[in-house]
Amino acid sequence: MTWIVKNTLKGTLSFRGLDLSIKAGDEFDLDTRPGRSAAEGSNQVIVAFEEGYLANVFKEPQPSSGPAPRGVATEGVSQAQIDASLDRFKDEVLSEIRSQRSTTEDASSSQLEDVRSSISQDMQELVGELKLVRDRFASVRGRIEVDNNLSEVEIKARLMFLDEQERELMKNFETVGRTVESDDGDVMDKADLLANL
Amino acid sequence: MAKAIDIGTSFIVGAQIKDGKEIFTSERDAFFSMAREDFAEEMLDDAGAKYLIRGKEIFVVGEDALKYCMITGNQDAYRRPMSMGVLNPGEEEAIPLIELLIEGIVGKASHPGEVIAATIPAAPLDAPSIDVTFHKIVLERFLKKLGYDVRILNEALAIIYAENPSVTEDHGVTAPFSGVGISFGAGMTNLVVAWRAKKLFEISVARGGDWIDESVSRVRNTPVGKVTHEKERNLDLSSIDPRNTLQLGLEIYYEELIRHVLRVFTEHFKSTQTTFTDPMEVVVAGGTAAVPGFIDLFRRVLDEQGAPIPIRNVRLGSDPLRTVAKGALVAAVSMEKKKLKAEAEAAKIKAEAEAAAKATATSAPTPPPSADELSDMLDVGA
Numbered sequence: 001m002t003w004i005v006k007n008t009l010k011g012t013l014s015f016r017g018l019d020l021s022i023k024a025g026d027e028f029d030l031d032t033r034p035g036r037s038a039a040e041g042s043n044q045v046i047v048a049f050e051e052g053y054l055a056n057v058f059k060e061p062q063p064s065s066g067p068a069p070r071g072v073a074t075e076g077v078s079q080a081q082i083d084a085s086l087d088r089f090k091d092e093v094l095s096e097i098r099s100q101r102s103t104t105e106d107a108s109s110s111q112l113e114d115v116r117s118s119i120s121q122d123m124q125e126l127v128g129e130l131k132l133v134r135d136r137f138a139s140v141r142g143r144i145e146v147d148n149n150l151s152e153v154e155i156k157a158r159l160m161f162l163d164e165q166e167r168e169l170m171k172n173f174e175t176v177g178r179t180v181e182s183d184d185g186d187v188m189d190k191a192d193l194l195a196n197l
Numbered sequence: 198m199a200k201a202i203d204i205g206t207s208f209i210v211g212a213q214i215k216d217g218k219e220i221f222t223s224e225r226d227a228f229f230s231m232a233r234e235d236f237a238e239e240m241l242d243d244a245g246a247k248y249l250i251r252g253k254e255i256f257v258v259g260e261d262a263l264k265y266c267m268i269t270g271n272q273d274a275y276r277r278p279m280s281m282g283v284l285n286p287g288e289e290e291a292i293p294l295i296e297l298l299i300e301g302i303v304g305k306a307s308h309p310g311e312v313i314a315a316t317i318p319a320a321p322l323d324a325p326s327i328d329v330t331f332h333k334i335v336l337e338r339f340l341k342k343l344g345y346d347v348r349i350l351n352e353a354l355a356i357i358y359a360e361n362p363s364v365t366e367d368h369g370v371t372a373p374f375s376g377v378g379i380s381f382g383a384g385m386t387n388l389v390v391a392w393r394a395k396k397l398f399e400i401s402v403a404r405g406g407d408w409i410d411e412s413v414s415r416v417r418n419t420p421v422g423k424v425t426h427e428k429e430r431n432l433d434l435s436s437i438d439p440r441n442t443l444q445l446g447l448e449i450y451y452e453e454l455i456r457h458v459l460r461v462f463t464e465h466f467k468s469t470q471t472t473f474t475d476p477m478e479v480v481v482a483g484g485t486a487a488v489p490g491f492i493d494l495f496r497r498v499l500d501e502q503g504a505p506i507p508i509r510n511v512r513l514g515s516d517p518l519r520t521v522a523k524g525a526l527v528a529a530v531s532m533e534k535k536k537l538k539a540e541a542e543a544a545k546i547k548a549e550a551e552a553a554a555k556a557t558a559t560s561a562p563t564p565p566p567s568a569d570e571l572s573d574m575l576d577v578g579a
Contacts, residue, residue: 179221180220190527195534
């Protein structure tokens with residue numbers, strides 16, 4: 001079995017109870033150490049997933065126990081699951097757009113209409129998903145703000161982390177306008193020449 | 198520092214110098230209309246998209262407009278504020294939308310009276326109904342509203358400023374900014390003949406990349422979008438696939454566009470009294486000329502058809518999509534330098550006059566020219 005996770009932080013993530021450290025950006029197989037059951041039962045791992053410090057890269061289901069236990073979800077869907085679900089959805093939308101491009105080469109107009117309506121539906125779903133995700137961000141924020149077990153500094157740090165996560169999510173939508181620098185660098189020389197004519 | 202803007206049928210390109218570097222910002226000249234819903238606005242805000250609200254409709258502008266069109270497949274909602282090189286008279290919403298795009302690209306003037314050079318086409322000879330004057334006035338007025346000192350110049354003349362073609366005269370002296378500039382855009386093709394940065398002759402024809410796409414679409418009974426896609430993604434005029442009917446059609450109409458431009462050039466140049474004996478360089482730019490193999494096709498057609506003036510060589514602008522904006526920036530920086538110099542000279546004359554007045558209280562000094570009067574003399578002949 002394999003359960004690859006990724007440290008999404010810019011620093012090393014340490015799980016002292018498990019004697020485990022994952023460097024910034026590194027991936028690690030939790031099934032090799034400390035093992036599936038220990039990892040799923042660890043509160044540290046659960047919190048790391050919940051706060052988005054760890055992301056699931058690949059989790060092979062356990063052969064005899066049916067669907068994998070949802071150990072990381074404490075309140076509804078975890079941050080990592082939302083991210084993974086959004087990534088999958090994004091891939092599907094992109095693949096639909098690519099297939100639409102290639103379809104336009106040969107397909108009949110009716111086929112094109114099918115692709116378009118499918119993409120249109122996906123877009124609506126994407127909008128719905130995003131609204132859901134943003135609601136969840138708001139709910140997690142509210143929960144952190146009223147958590148009496150957290151110090152002021154911890155609350156501030158966690159809220160900042162959430163803001164960063166939200167910014168990352170919204171970056172999927174490119175902004176308008178493309179800016180490039182020119183390699184020529186001769187505008188001033190030509191302007192001087194023109195001014196002195 | 199001065200700025201420049203090239204407002205084209207397909208793209209708007211802004212240019213400026215920032216921290217000593219030349220910066221170009223381009224935006225698709227298009228908008229997409231959608232129903233106004235609270236969440237739609239929120240989404241657009243989050244995405245940093247530029248949009249405008251008119252009653253119950255939202256107009257997404259720029260590159261995002263094309264994305265929304267591709268995602269939703271709603272071609273009818275995708276519109277272009279410009280047509281045939283000028284503001285599209287069929288689009289009522291065109292003016293505020295193009296203003297939004299322009300403001301997004303160049304912003305407000307960084308100081309009052311900052312010079313901005315904006316390019317416009319010449320009035321097309323083959324489509325007298327196209328109103329270049331209205332287009333010019335609307336753009337000029339809006340840029341002034343943003344705080345700029347606006348200078349308008351022909352887009353083909355901007356190519357001359359960007360690429361600096363030169364002519365070597367009989368006695369060995371080199372004349373800079375002298376040659377033929379041709380801007381092959383989406384809506385129009387503009388041509389100027391310049392001598393030492395002065396425009397001696399200009400023409401424009403209402404044919405460009407859109408005309409090619411529409412013509413091929415008509416004869417091949419294929420949607421325009423598919424033709425444009427083939428042109429932008431796969432066309433190489435130096436190696437046409439003989440089994441690809443769209444590519445064959447595109448090659449035919451590309452050649453016809455070049456022939457038409459050279460034909461109109463020859464016909465109208467005859468009516469001028471100008472004679473050139475020294476061979477000139479031709480510089481070609483614009484999105485339509487950016488297709489691989491274009492310049493070789495141009496050379497072949499020019500060899501066959503000839504030109505009304507002796508031609509030394511033909512070359513493509515170093516960055517055909519941004520050449521016009523770059524040339525406008527050269528002009529803007531040059532004009533701002535002249536303006537500052539004139540203002541400094543005016544201040545000096547004023548100071549000298551005041552000093553002289555004090556010395557000889559009886560003699561009245563000649564009033565110095567105002568900065569405004571001087572700036573009127575600084576136009577580069579657009």
